[in-house]
Structure formats: C-alpha cells, structure tokens
Amino acid sequence: MIARTFRLTLLLLSVLSLSVLPALAGHGDAKPPRQGVLLVAFGTSAPEARVAYDNLDRLAREAFPGTPIRWAYTSAMIRTKLGAGGELPDSPALALARMANEGFTDIAVQPLHVIPGFEFHDLLRTARALEGKKDGPRRVSVGLPLLSTEDDLARAAELLTAAYPARKGEAVVFVGHGTEHPAGVTYPALQAVLAERSAAHLVGTVEGRTGPEEITARLARQKVRSVTLVPLMAVAGDHAQNDIAGGEPDSWASIMTAAGLKVTPVLAGLASSDAVAGIWIEHLRQAVAGLAEDHAH
16 A cells, blocks of 8 residues: 555656746846847939938837847848958848847837848748747837828828929929839829829839839829939949949839920938928827737737
8 A cells, every 4th residue: 555655656746847847947048128129121222222221220118218129131142242352241030039139028129121021021030930930039129210100191191292302393292112012002002092192293113014114104194394203222232323324225203304394303311301301200109009919918
C-alpha cells in the first residue's frame, strides 16, 4: 500500500512539473513592454529630396515625444544604391528584427507610401510573418498609406487645392508614380474628388494610362495656357526630378512645353507639407492605438 501511494505521488509530481515548467520558462523569458515606431518609406537616393522625410520624422517625434523612432526603406534598389556610397538603410524585415533584438515588444509601423500598392502589401506580409515569433516583436500594428480611405481622399483634395490654387487659364496637375496593382484606382478616385472642387486640378501618373499626352490633350480642350506640375509622391526624388521636371524630350515638362504650355514644375514632396503629412501622422496614431487594442484583447 505504501509502495503504491509512493508511486502515485511520484506520478502526480511528474505531471505537475510538466505543466508548470513551460509556464515558468515563459515567465523567465518575458520581456518588459517597450513600444517603438517604425517609419517605412520607398526610399530616395537624392539628398535634396530627403528634407521631406526629415519633416515627417519631426512631425512623428512631436506627435509621440519620448517614443523611439526607426526608419526602413522598402526599395531594394535604393538600399543597394545607398549602400554603395557607404550608407545602408534597413529593409522593413531587418528593422523589425533589430528593434525586437533591442527589446521592443510593441511596434507601430507607419508606411509613407501614397497608395496601398505592392510595397504596402509586402510590408503587411513582412509584419505578419515576424509578429509573435520567437525572436520577433510580440505585437506589430501597421498604419495605412496616405490615400487609403474616402476621408483621406476628401482631406487630401481639400489640402492640395488650397495649397495650389489655379486662376482662369491655369491648371495644376498632380503626378503620381502609377502602378499595375489594383490600388491604382486610387488615382482616378482622387481625380473624381478633386473634380467636385475644381476642373483645373487634374491627376496623372508617370506609369499608366493617364500620362502627359492624355493630360495635355485635356488641358487643350480646357483652353489652359499655364500648368503647374506637382509630384503626388512623398518626396521629390528621381521621378520628380527626371520624369516630371527633367529636360529629356519624354518628360512631362518637355512634352507640355512642346505643346505650347507654360510649365512650372514643383520640386517638393507631399511629406514636405505639414498639413498633408498630417494624414500620415493620423494613420500612425491609429496604428499606435491598435497596439493598445491588441494588448487589451
């Protein structure tokens, strides 16, 4: 009887140890909560274009004083180009891994893309792949790009038409990058919202069906004599400097000038405007709030 009781006691202790030890191990490995922000941009190799990123960095730090802020570039081409010059920005995956290694448990990721295209969805997949993994952050909350909702479009249209007014005989064309991603419908959507405010504010893209020839023909029908070209991009990088304002025959400025228009290119990215950048910052606030919601659940 004593031997049987002893065996049962050993069995019970074995079961208890198996159930308790994993919990103790997890408790020992638990990191204290630490929140950080990761700003993710396509990237630029043009030093003069980085003032727009600097401005957004300032706004983010003002919105979240005391919260560490890191950066990453989604463009492998830009990272490689900068790396050849001795500067090597992190990819989003590497930045998240570094932050987790530094002890960040909760990370709000804010993409600085204009539309929710390929780069944004790649970023989402990266965040989901690392979230909750052994050496990754416990929680990752990803904000939305600049133009993601109807409210975003309405707000952007209001701010852009106010920042770039057009008198009679003038027009303002906002030129985006363009994409084959389904999110490319964002450009005609913005055009529709702008049209409710003004017939003189148009949207075109460097890549896609609404190029300089199409927009120039539309301006001719409207009897426009002067046009201002504004990059619908976070920074005024290579596309703005070459494809839009460049001196090559196939640039927007050259094609429109050849058509008899007076062309004024603007070499300033959207992130240079505190008002427009405020839409990104609002999305960042939502991402940070999402961390709290995840924690509550």
